[in-house]
Amino acid sequence: MSGMLERFENSEAVLLMYLAGELSEEERLTVERMLAADASLRAAMEELRAALEAVSDAIGRLDAAEGPVPAEAVIRRTVRRMRQYRVVEQPVATAARRQFVLARWPVWARAAAGVAAVIVVALGLWGVGLIDFPPGGHGQTEVVETSDDSSAILAAKLEKSFAEESTSLERAELEAHAIREEDWFFRHMN
């Protein structure tokens, strides 16, 4: 193949493009020079042209034999589904677009906006006296005293209860296993 036609892998590809009229003017002239000089290439081109026409005609005959697609019914059903889609799925598409717009903001900007919103709300609530800040601030803090002793007793009780429960579960499992083994033994012995 000529250097100009190097983008094609083989002569069949070049001939297909030539017959389809998709080569550039320069490429077309090159192919025509080659066809004029090479009888075997000319024969290959004629064979390919005949095959393309035969297949195209055969598919045309097949279409004619099968008759036209029942277009009106197909169009009616398709358009009905499209209208349903417009009615039902449009809001989803709008929501998705809103999400897309939100997603265009960088993460740091969204985080900063969130923090700013929290601060504004907190300041607003503090301003009207609905919340108090720790001592040294604007309001008074109520300190709830907790007893270390009562916490320790509660923790010990919980631990004991858990240990007892685990032991009884393990025991029940061991007993069930022993019963299963006994059953298996007697079944196989008999």
Added chain:
Amino acid sequence: MEKMLASAVRVAAGQGESVSDEVLAQRLRQGDMAAGEELVRRYCQPLMRYLRRVTGSDEVAEDLHQQTWLSVLQHIARFDGSCSSGGFKSWLFRIATNKVTDFWRSRTRERTAMEGLMRVTESAGPDAGSGIEAQEQIEKLKRAIAQLPENQREVLFLRQYANMKFTEIAQVLGCPLNTALGRMHKAVLKLRQLME
């Protein structure tokens, strides 16, 4: 832009010319379902024939036809007629081909191929008006088409029904131009051989 578009539509309508696909797509994007219906009507025959030949089933073809148009609605905002190579038709057949690919993926190839072949061989007998020989040829062609690999069928029928250039077909299928040409060449030779 909108005004230019509207005037283009008015001029075209006034002169009795057919409105371009791209103008109809623009109107559909603005929510004009009549434009959508016109596009569906315009491409019904080639698109349905393509889907029918590639899938081997009328029912599947109609289902994929509907799915294709729903995808068109879903993504119409992304379609840019001025940039999209091959225009609306290429875009439409690209969506349809993707639907076909999804369809093949969702079912096992062997099973589907077998079903397609059965449908082809069990299809209606000869028409009263047509000769037996012609009918035999048609049956032979159907069987031959069913034996083609899926990727060869796609190239062959995109060319046949969408009348697309090979460069456009390669873009639609997402493969190099040489691959698309190779598939076409193999498909044509194989069909011719099987029909003889």
